[in-house]
Amino acid sequence: MRKVIIALLLIAGVVMMAGAGGLKENIVTTDLEKTEITYFTFSAAPDHLDHLNEMIAIFEEENKDITIKVETAGWDDYFNKLQVNIAGKLAPDVFELNYENFVTYASKGALYNMDTLAADDSSFSADIYYPRSYGSFSYKNTQYGLPETFSTVVLFYNEDLFDQAGVGYPEESWTWEDAIGAAKQIRDEDKDIWGLFSDIQFWEFYKKIAQNGGSVFDGAGNVVIDSPENIEALQNMLDIQNKYNIMPTDAQMGGVSDGDLFMSGKLGMLVSGIWMFGAFSEADFDWNIEVEPGMSKKATHFFANALVISSSTDKADAAWKWAKFFTSSNESAKMRIRTGWELPTISDPDAVSAYLTAGNPENRQAVFNSLKYSIVPPVIERQNELQDGIGLLLQKAELGTLTAVEALSQAAELLEDLK
Amino acid sequence: MVGESNIKKALWVSFFIFPSFAGLIIFTIIPILSSFSLTFFQWDLITPLEFVGFANFSRLFSDSLFRDALGHTLSFIGGYIPLVMISGLLTAVLMNSRIRAKGFFRTAFFIPVISSWIAVALLWTWMFNPKFGLVNYLLSLLKINGPAWLYDPSWAMTAIIITSVWKDTGFVMMLFLAGLQDIPLNLMEASSIDGAAKIRQFFSLTLPLLSPTTFFVLVISLINSFQVFDQVWAMTEGGPAGSTSVLVEQIYKNAFRYNNMGYASTISLILFLFILLITLFQILGQKKWVYYE
Numbered sequence: 238m239r240k241v242i243i244a245l246l247l248i249a250g251v252v253m254m255a256g257a258g259g260l261k262e263n264i265v266t267t268d269l270e271k272t273e274i275t276y277f278t279f280s281a282a283p284d285h286l287d288h289l290n291e292m293i294a295i296f297e298e299e300n301k302d303i304t305i306k307v308e309t310a311g312w313d314d315y316f317n318k319l320q321v322n323i324a325g326k327l328a329p330d331v332f333e334l335n336y337e338n339f340v341t342y343a344s345k346g347a348l349y350n351m352d353t354l355a356a357d358d359s360s361f362s363a364d365i366y367y368p369r370s371y372g373s374f375s376y377k378n379t380q381y382g383l384p385e386t387f388s389t390v391v392l393f394y395n396e397d398l399f400d401q402a403g404v405g406y407p408e409e410s411w412t413w414e415d416a417i418g419a420a421k422q423i424r425d426e427d428k429d430i431w432g433l434f435s436d437i438q439f440w441e442f443y444k445k446i447a448q449n450g451g452s453v454f455d456g457a458g459n460v461v462i463d464s465p466e467n468i469e470a471l472q473n474m475l476d477i478q479n480k481y482n483i484m485p486t487d488a489q490m491g492g493v494s495d496g497d498l499f500m501s502g503k504l505g506m507l508v509s510g511i512w513m514f515g516a517f518s519e520a521d522f523d524w525n526i527e528v529e530p531g532m533s534k535k536a537t538h539f540f541a542n543a544l545v546i547s548s549s550t551d552k553a554d555a556a557w558k559w560a561k562f563f564t565s566s567n568e569s570a571k572m573r574i575r576t577g578w579e580l581p582t583i584s585d586p587d588a589v590s591a592y593l594t595a596g597n598p599e600n601r602q603a604v605f606n607s608l609k610y611s612i613v614p615p616v617i618e619r620q621n622e623l624q625d626g627i628g629l630l631l632q633k634a635e636l637g638t639l640t641a642v643e644a645l646s647q648a649a650e651l652l653e654d655l656k
Numbered sequence: 657m658v659g660e661s662n663i664k665k666a667l668w669v670s671f672f673i674f675p676s677f678a679g680l681i682i683f684t685i686i687p688i689l690s691s692f693s694l695t696f697f698q699w700d701l702i703t704p705l706e707f708v709g710f711a712n713f714s715r716l717f718s719d720s721l722f723r724d725a726l727g728h729t730l731s732f733i734g735g736y737i738p739l740v741m742i743s744g745l746l747t748a749v750l751m752n753s754r755i756r757a758k759g760f761f762r763t764a765f766f767i768p769v770i771s772s773w774i775a776v777a778l779l780w781t782w783m784f785n786p787k788f789g790l791v792n793y794l795l796s797l798l799k800i801n802g803p804a805w806l807y808d809p810s811w812a813m814t815a816i817i818i819t820s821v822w823k824d825t826g827f828v829m830m831l832f833l834a835g836l837q838d839i840p841l842n843l844m845e846a847s848s849i850d851g852a853a854k855i856r857q858f859f860s861l862t863l864p865l866l867s868p869t870t871f872f873v874l875v876i877s878l879i880n881s882f883q884v885f886d887q888v889w890a891m892t893e894g895g896p897a898g899s900t901s902v903l904v905e906q907i908y909k910n911a912f913r914y915n916n917m918g919y920a921s922t923i924s925l926i927l928f929l930f931i932l933l934i935t936l937f938q939i940l941g942q943k944k945w946v947y948y949e
Binding site: 316317320321323324341342345346347486487488489490491492619621622625629632633635636638 | 700701702703781782785786804809897913914
């Protein structure tokens with residue numbers, strides 16, 4: 238009998254604790270008449286959490302009836318967590334999306350139509366954003382996101398290695414032929430110095446074919462990935478590594494990253510993103526940047542992130558205010574320039590001039606010059622399958638198990654399936 | 657609870673096992689059943705479930721990535737199982753003989769087993785490094801020009817098999833060691849008196865008497881190696897050029913990269929059926945070669 242009593246007491250205790258928990262929550266929500274919105278981000282943690290909190294403090298000061306609850310995840314886990322939260326009806330009110338994933342979420346109806354929110358807000362004007370960035374986040378003529386930041390890819394070069402080889406520095410008008418010529422002179426097998434590194438992967442591929450006038454899909458959405466221009470562009474990518482060997486293979490790299498190879502002073506030119514500025518600022522040689530070389534024309538990367546609102550939120554007005562503030566306010570833009578947290582997408586001349594004079598590299602104008610030629614990747618609903626599938630075929634071409642022609646004709650078959 | 661009726665006893669027992677049983681139902685049984693039923697649906701976690709009948713199953717037949725992954729999993733098993741069993745048995749026999757510092761060696765062989773796969777994978781990624789790695793350095797001493805291992809599609813799986821064998825040898829050794837110590841000494845003595853040589857003793861006595869252990873090791877190693885994933889993901893992520901992609905990796909990618917829960921569940925079901933059938937086959941086949949005393 239005693240055991241029964243103890244068991245009953247235990248159960249009663251558990252019930253009481255559960256009840257108390259529920260009660261406490263009630264008090265919190267009824268006492269303060271604040272709207273709490275959740276903001277889910279991949280770009281803040283771990284380096285920029287303080288800067289984000291700084292912005293939230295300013296925002297909450299201006300909007301006393303709104304509080305922001307931040308949730309973070311690293312890039313690798315972000316989309317898993319987001320999907321599971323949406324499936325579990327726990328979608329964050331506001332969250333970040335990159336351009337490539339944007340279409341997937343917009344097409345599935347997971348995003349809030351911002352046109353109505355913008356129309357109701359007399360203080361909002363889309364002109365504050367770069368038109369290019371703003372336009373990227375519209376799907377079927379409806380705006381679903383406010384552009385937050387952008388970045389691009391440029392040609393980094395080691396001035397010391399150019400001087401040693403007696404070659405002139407890269408210029409904006411360079412083609413790949415010029416770059417390959419310079420790289421051949423810089424390449425020094427005895428000293429293990431390489432001329433050029435431009436990775437063979439999906440992101441470089443869609444850009445290089447655009448530089449040769451090609452594309453993955455034509456205007457009508459037909460698969461044209463196996464066109465002669467594209468085969469030529471891919472062959473050029475492969476030749477840099479396998480024919481001229483001015484670029485190391487993966488085995489020759491032996492697990493060293495392209496950024497580390499550049500930092501070690503053993504690489505003449507590197508095609509990489511402006512997010513490397515911070516890491517390269519510690520280099521013990523002189524380096525600078527220039528717009529990436531082209532083929533028959535120029536094409537450069539354009540990577541953008543946006544803030545979007547969940548279609549299931551019941552706090553759209555508060556969510557809109559935060560999205561607008563964080564993407565376009567003066568405070569936010571200045572903070573980004575000051576802290577190097579990517580580039581704000583607003584067309585404010587003051588912010589731009591502060592960026593141009595912020596230090597190494599000297600030729601920061603090349604970042605903005607690159608935008609003149611910027612293109613965006615081909616995007617379909619089954620985006621990750623497209624990226625992985627093409628990436629796999631490019632690897633096979635790189636390793637020589639497929640020729641350029643075979644790789645692209647298999648890619649065409651794959652895309653017919655996926656699109 | 658002496659003297660209480662059986663019904664009361666049963667009630668108490670249920671009361672005490674309820675918490676863990678509830679956990680089993682909620683976190684294991686229900687997910688397994690729902691994942692089986694998901695094989696008939698298309699679901700991306702965002703939009704509602706869509707019934708597709710047997711479409712996920714028919715897709716298996718045309719999916720070259722699945723076919724490749726199945727092939728790579730089988731070639732992993734083909735290399736890994738014999739090697740790990742032989743090296744485990746050999747070390748067990750050595751550890752069971754009269755050698756010095758037995759305790760030290762037994763511990764040394766067991767350390768890889770309790771190390772995390774990520775640590776082991778990082779270690780061996782450097783060992784196999786074509787430029788700075790120890791493996792190719794040792795080969796160069798023998799005047800052999802080593803392959804690029806993890807960067808070479810025709811060698812990457814071999815490197816993964818070697819790493820896995822290295823890590824699991826200690827575990828298999830432990831099981832065989834226990835089996836060896838169960839073999840009655842008097843049988844060995846009797847055969848020695850009858851004039852049997854050591855080698856003959858090993859093949860005619862030790863191996864048959866060890867067969868229950870061998871059976872057990874074979875069954876669990878096969879189950880584990882069908883689910884090979886950690887080492888592949890940490891060492892090659894399925895590369896180079898997809899040459900080490902395996903079944904569990906396909907499940908992971910379809911579920912969490914391609915948002916295709918239905919198809920991922922279908923591959924899981926196929927994997928489950930493979931393991932179930934092979935294990936059943938082994939249990940039925942054991943009559944032919946496993947001797948219980």
